[in-house]
Amino acid sequence: MSHLTEMTSWAVDLIGVDKSYGRDIHALRGVNVQVRQGEVFGLLGPNGAGKSTLVKIMMTVVKPDKVAGTILGRPIGHLKKKGVMGYLPEVTRFPGYLTARQVLDYYARLARVSVVDRRRCIPDLMERVGLSHRWHDVKCSKFSKGMLRRLGLAQALVNDPELIVLDEPTDGLDPIGRRDVRELLTELRSMGKTIFLNSHLLSEIEMVCDRVAILNHGLVARQGTLTELTEHTVEYHVRVSGDLSKLSAEIGEMGGTIRDGMIVLSEHDVGKLNGLIDLVRSRNMLIESATPHRFSLEDVFVQILGADAKGLKTVDSEQTSPVVARAVGS
Amino acid sequence: MQVWALIVDSFRESIDRKMFWVMVFMSAVVAAAMACISFDDKGVDILFGVWKFEDEVWSLGNSGLKGMVGTVAVKFIADQYLGFFGMIVALITTAGVFPGLMTSGTIDLVLSKPMPRWKLFLGKYLGALVFVFLQAVLFVGLTFLVMGVRWHCWMLGYLGLIPLMVILFSYLYAFTALFGVLTRSALTSLLLTMIAWLFIWTPPMAAGTLSMMREASMSPVRVDGEPVEVGASFEKWERLFRTMSWFVPKTSDIVEIAGQWVEGALISDILLSAGEPESEEERKSFEDGRRMEERAAAVNPWTSIGSSLLCEAVIVFFAMYQFGRRDF
Known part of the structure; x- marks a missing residue:
């Protein structure tokens, strides 16, 4: 079952x-x-x-x-x-001789939407996608790319x-x-x-x-x-005051790398993180921050x-x- | 509802095209030009009384006048204006329908609707025929009225040109649709349609020409004093071309059928009614003309149109199959 x-x-x-x-x-x-x-x-x-x-x-x-x-x-x-099903393709080419209302009516007819539903839903739908009343009866050849996209979206929703x-x-x-x-x-x-x-x-x-x-x-x-997709993809960023270049070899041995002046540990391993912090502290350098980065x-x-x-x-x-x-x- | 939506869309598309209005304008000009001529009991009147020519030949009482009007209707209007010039303009106007439908952004939208591809194809095909139907109604309707009102010749058979022109266009448009689907190019499909038109026009014309030549060669021909059997070789080729013409839409038959439907359109009748031929040679040429016309009159409309529509259906079916199987 x-x-x-x-x-x-x-x-x-x-x-x-x-x-x-x-x-x-x-x-x-x-x-x-x-x-x-x-x-x-x-x-x-x-x-x-x-x-x-x-x-x-x-x-x-x-x-x-x-x-x-x-x-x-x-x-x-x-x-x-x-x-x-409704579909908005990546590229939409509407007949330029039709107004926005006629475009929706045409595609609604092809989608077998009844006359009553067409009359009821088309004006609402145009408002819903942001095509204000004054554009309803304008030929879509005069529409900007953004407006055509909105019209396309309305077309995809015309059959509910x-x-x-x-x-x-x-x-x-x-x-x-x-x-x-x-x-x-x-x-x-x-x-x-x-x-x-x-x-x-x-x-x-x-x-x-x-x-x-x-x-x-x-x-x-x-x-x-x-x-x-992202839960196992955590890395730690440790920001330190001082020159890290002298520690690069040791940081590398512990699994870290130096990137943009900070230590990056590309693993979700708290033990290694603490090891790196201990290394930095042992050289009398100050830790400014240690943050997990998802x-x-x-x-x-x-x-x-x-x-x-x-x-x-x-x-x-x-x-x-x-x-x-x-x-x-x- | 879906096919009707496609047809309505084709109508809107048609009236949006400049070519549609150019054709409307030309129809009006031709009708106006014809209206400038009228006939009365005494002769012909041009430009509403500006010129008057009194001649019994052109008077209403002359039996040949109706034949002359019929000739204008068939030879000039049906054959040359609508049958050739009109067809070319209509093909140019509608050649882009299928390539336009198949452009990215258009085809994606229509194919996503709950409609089988064959229905979409047929809807668009019928839409193009509607375009021609509207033009034919306008032109034939106007000229019918002019011929009735101004020339006093009400020929109901002339209205038959409307379906005949749509049928003729449909023969040719089947090729345009097929080539449009295969090439996705309006220009290429148009050029290929012209070639196809030439190809389908050739067999019946060749058969007709050979038939004439065969009849002409019935009289004994001597080469170096010896009689030669010319007709037999013509007959073989004529039979071949006649057979071939069965397998193609018979475009040239449409004018002959129009001639049958429009009364009194035999040129030889008109010429003979104008006066007796002065010489035996003239009479022979009239009789030859009459024979040609009688042969044309013998075209069976139902057989010709029926077999042609069958050929058209095969082409349309193949185009539909290609349209149905391809990716966009």
């Missing part, structure tokens, strides 16, 4: 997503992604990692070579389920979707616009919507996402909650890319759940 509950709690449960473009480009190499219903899930990765390909596969814009699993409990492309897939939603928005989008995402989460967010902006992901997957070279390198998501991200660059393996397609991913990642 609990197994069944677990199975049905995934809004997105994709297993072994594989996609190649021709013979040379292997964009996705058996990616597994699981997103719980009602959570905000962030997809991260460097350029060319396969993020957009994964999103496009979810939205049937790209056809996968291999895939198993479900979206909202049905296979990818199930028309009824697509009707309760259960699952919202957003590809770089804040691209082109000013800081106020970005804050508005974050607030909207928080509001949508409180309404029980599932949000799949693909973004380059790590800080944005950090602020709104419950769980994150980091994609690299077509593989999921890490997947888990933010805490899970890695940000950005640090984890850079660490993964760095590790990959050094030839370390990312989590491969054998990974079947976030739990496994966490175990390997940590």
Whole structure:
């Protein structure tokens, strides 16, 4: 029974997503992604990692070579389920001859939204994404990039979707616009919507996402909650008054390094930290501060890319759940 | 609801294009030019009484006048203006529909909606036909009224040009859609459509020409005093081209069908009604013309259009298949 509950709690449960473009480009190499219903899930990765390909596969814009699993409990492309999904692509090109209202009406019709619902929700939605009343009947060819992004966001929500897939939603928005989008995402989460967010902006992901997957070279390198991704990534910074250069050899022997005039211990080892403090004190130098420094998501991200660059393996397609991913990642 | 949304969108897209209004303007100019001419019991009146030419040939009482109007309708309006110039302009205007649909940012949005790809393709295809339908309604409607009011020739059959022009356009647009899907380029798809048009126009035209040549060679031909069987070799090639024309949309038949639908459009009738030919040579050439026209009149509209639509369906199906299987 609990197994069944677990199975049905995934809004997105994709297993072994594989996609190649021709013979040379292997964009996705058996990616597994699981997103719980009602959570905000962030997809991260460097350029060319396969993020957009994964999103496009979810939205049937790209056809996968291999895939198993479900979206909202049905296979990818199930028309009824697509009707309760909203999508904002990375690039949106709206017909310039349509006004904002007509754009939303057009996409709502394509999403099979009834006339009554269209009339009711479209004006509200435009206000909600920050398109004030005076823009409702203006042709969108006159819109700025930021306004088009807001319109795109409204378009993704026009069918009151259960699952919202957003590809770089804040691209082109000013800081106020970005804050508005974050607030909207928080509001949508409180309404029980599932949000799949693909973004380059790590800080944005950090602020709104419950769980994150980091994609690299077509593989999921890490997947888990933010805490899970960062909990084992603590280093200590010891700030000392005086010249540390004379101690560099001894500090190195004890596992520390000197960076920006302070001792950095890149391990979560309190014993070594105290050893380093004793060393400094034994030379009559004063300790100004000793602080644990938890890695940000950005640090984890850079660490993964760095590790990959050094030839370390990312989590491969054998990974079947976030739990496994966490175990390997940590 | 979805296909209707796509058609409405195509309509909005059409009226947003300058080319749409250029075509509307040209239709109005042609209709206005035709309205400057009128016929009465005595002859022809040009520019509302500025010039009057009294001639029995151009008077309302002359039986050949209706034939002359029919000829204008078929040979100039259906064949040259709508059938050639209008088709090219319509193709230029609509060639960008599929490449435009497939641009990044547009295709992502529509494919994410709960709609199968074939439906999206058909919606856009029908949208382009709606564009041509509107233009045809406007032009044929205006000229129909002018011919009725000013020329006193109410030819209901002339209204048949509206569906015929849409059908002719649909034959060609099947190629534009296919090449648009394959190349994602409006210009390339347009050029390839022109080549395809030439290709599908060739077999029936070649068959018709060979048929004429075969008939002309029925009379004994002597080379160096010896009789030569020219007709037999023509017949073989004619049969080949006729067979080939079965497998392509028959664009040239549309004008012939228009001729059947518009009454009294035989040129030879008009020429003969204008007066007896003065020489035997003239009479022979009239009779040759009549034979050609009778052969054209023998085109079965249902067989021609039916087989052409079948070819079109195959092309559209292939384009739809390509559209359905590709990544964007």
